[in-house]
Amino acid sequence: MTAFIQVDGAEMVFNTRKGRFHALRDIHLQVAQGEFITLIGHSGCGKSTLLNLIAGLTRPTAGALICDGREIAAPGPERAVVFQNHSLLPWLTCQENVHLGVERVFGARETKAQLTARSQAALELVGMSHAAGKRPHEISGGMKQRVGIARALAMEPKVLLMDEPFGALDALTRAKLQDELLKIVARTRSTVVMVTHDVDEAVLLSDRIVMMTNGPAATIGEILQVDLARPRDRVALAEDADYVHCRKQVLDFLYTRHGQTARTAA
Numbered sequence: 001m002t003a004f005i006q007v008d009g010a011e012m013v014f015n016t017r018k019g020r021f022h023a024l025r026d027i028h029l030q031v032a033q034g035e036f037i038t039l040i041g042h043s044g045c046g047k048s049t050l051l052n053l054i055a056g057l058t059r060p061t062a063g064a065l066i067c068d069g070r071e072i073a074a075p076g077p078e079r080a081v082v083f084q085n086h087s088l089l090p091w092l093t094c095q096e097n098v099h100l101g102v103e104r105v106f107g108a109r110e111t112k113a114q115l116t117a118r119s120q121a122a123l124e125l126v127g128m129s130h131a132a133g134k135r136p137h138e139i140s141g142g143m144k145q146r147v148g149i150a151r152a153l154a155m156e157p158k159v160l161l162m163d164e165p166f167g168a169l170d171a172l173t174r175a176k177l178q179d180e181l182l183k184i185v186a187r188t189r190s191t192v193v194m195v196t197h198d199v200d201e202a203v204l205l206s207d208r209i210v211m212m213t214n215g216p217a218a219t220i221g222e223i224l225q226v227d228l229a230r231p232r233d234r235v236a237l238a239e240d241a242d243y244v245h246c247r248k249q250v251l252d253f254l255y256t257r258h259g260q261t262a263r264t265a266a
């Protein structure tokens, strides 16, 4: 596999008021271009910390991270992040929110009409054209997440980094957005690294599931290859033997071999 994202021996130690906190140790991970990776593990194990390192929002205390042949030293438009809570600017319309990202990436070399066309196309991709002129408080939580995804996709990032993007949504909206994300990623061929707590979400979406041990000093415990054919249909998969097997492997890892102790659950 040619690595598009490479994490070489990354470690993260935070300086806190109570002293040093060793969050991550010895993380080695290679992600191929176009791959869909999920990070799963118990609460507090360091999933967001690892995602933030790939985003360039934090620097590792040891080790190196590389994306497309360059060291990750800061956030960059080639690595767009979607957070659990949409992070849209409340005083701007949906289209203006998307436009901000578009302008940042393409503003110097494209006309206003081209930029507008990009924002409109991104909203259309996530089925939100009808709400282009609305402000975030006028639309539902699921719609806000779609606009957040549109904003990320409109920047044509090489990598889409998602931190529990559907975590705050009800089960039906979540399922709908997962299905849409699968279609969008099939079309854009984006490389995706996504944090999730949801075993079914991980199996449905991933090419590989990165399972993390509990912290402190968490690391990658195992990586599960998910060889289910695409496009994937959640209803058909529910009874698919390979799907059920993958699901069981993740459940075994999380609850039998790495059950959360009282200390980490606190």
Ligand SMILES: Nc1ncnc2c1ncn2[C@@H]1O[C@H](COP(=O)(O)OP(=O)(O)OP(=O)(O)O)[C@@H](O)[C@H]1O
Pocket (backbone or CB within 6 Å): 014, 015, 016, 021, 023, 041, 042, 043, 044, 045, 046, 047, 048, 049, 050, 215
């Ligand atoms: N800036 C920080 N300073 C100090 N400690 C931190 C900082 N960021 C994260 N941590 C600690 O590092 C550990 C990993 O946190 P992180 O948010 O990455 O976990 P997570 O697996 O994403 O958790 P969750 O699933 O609950 O979102 C936790 O113990 C957390 O308290």
